[in-house]
Amino acid sequence: MGIGPCPCKFRLGISGQDATATVTVTDPNGGETTFTGTINFSAVQCFTGGPNCNPAVNNFNVEFGDDSGMNTINFTQGRRGTITCVDNTIATLMDGTAQAAGNVLDGDFTVDFSYTINPITDIATIVITATGEDGTVFHTTFTAPISPQTFIGDCDETVGP
Numbered sequence: 001m002g003i004g005p006c007p008c009k010f011r012l013g014i015s016g017q018d019a020t021a022t023v024t025v026t027d028p029n030g031g032e033t034t035f036t037g038t039i040n041f042s043a044v045q046c047f048t049g050g051p052n053c054n055p056a057v058n059n060f061n062v063e064f065g066d067d068s069g070m071n072t073i074n075f076t077q078g079r080r081g082t083i084t085c086v087d088n089t090i091a092t093l094m095d096g097t098a099q100a101a102g103n104v105l106d107g108d109f110t111v112d113f114s115y116t117i118n119p120i121t122d123i124a125t126i127v128i129t130a131t132g133e134d135g136t137v138f139h140t141t142f143t144a145p146i147s148p149q150t151f152i153g154d155c156d157e158t159v160g161p
Contacts, residue, residue: 006046006053008085008154012115013042013147014124021142023064023073025104028135035073035104037066039142041126043093043115045083046155053155060096060113062128064140072102073138075130078111089117091152098130100138107132115152122146 021039026032043060046053060078065071081095096111109130116125124146130138 005055005080006083006155008083008091008152009046009048009053009057010083010085010091010115010150010152011044011047012091012124012150012152014040014126014144015147016145019142019144021064021140023066023138023140025073026137026139033104035064035066035071037064037068037071039064039140041113041115041128041144043078043091043113045080045091045093047151051156060093060098060111062098062130064102071104073104074101075099075109075111075138076101081110085152085154088152089119091115100130100132105132105136105138107134109133109138117146117150117152124150 017040018038023035040063047057048054062075064073075098078098084092092114094112098111100109109132111130113128125143127141
């Protein structure tokens with residue numbers, strides 16, 4: 001029997017809803033455009049308040065706006081591919097899907113991300129790479145304080161005394 005859709009669970013966010021980030025968009029021909037601005041990131045996968053996992057909980061979002069206020073990149077309706085969790089401090093999602101919107105990107109994208117918490121500082125390093133059907137690539141790495149609701153953990157298959 002395989003691991004299934006919920007080998008672990010997480011609820012991820014950044015404190016204050018915005019962090020400073022630099023985003024690189026690479027077009028299919030290799031041309032790069034770099035934007036600096038603010039980003040918000042949230043992801044909830046398989047999360048329940050109890051010990052078990054709920055496969056129906058399946059969402060992540062990325063919202064970016066550059067400092068000029070003229071360029072936006074959003075990934076909505078994010079759905080997982082494969083998730084993993086390590087030591088209650090690292091959550092990853094590979095081969096997820098999301099719909100890009102805003103005035104820089106649009107269309108369907110495959111999304112990978114990692115969210116790594118420094119347990120001493122409660123600062124997360126977040127890496128997001130999204131690849132469009134046409135070969136356009138969105139990439140960012142940024143740090144931000146974790147939200148108070150952030151949780152990364154295992155799923156207990158049985159509940160007992």
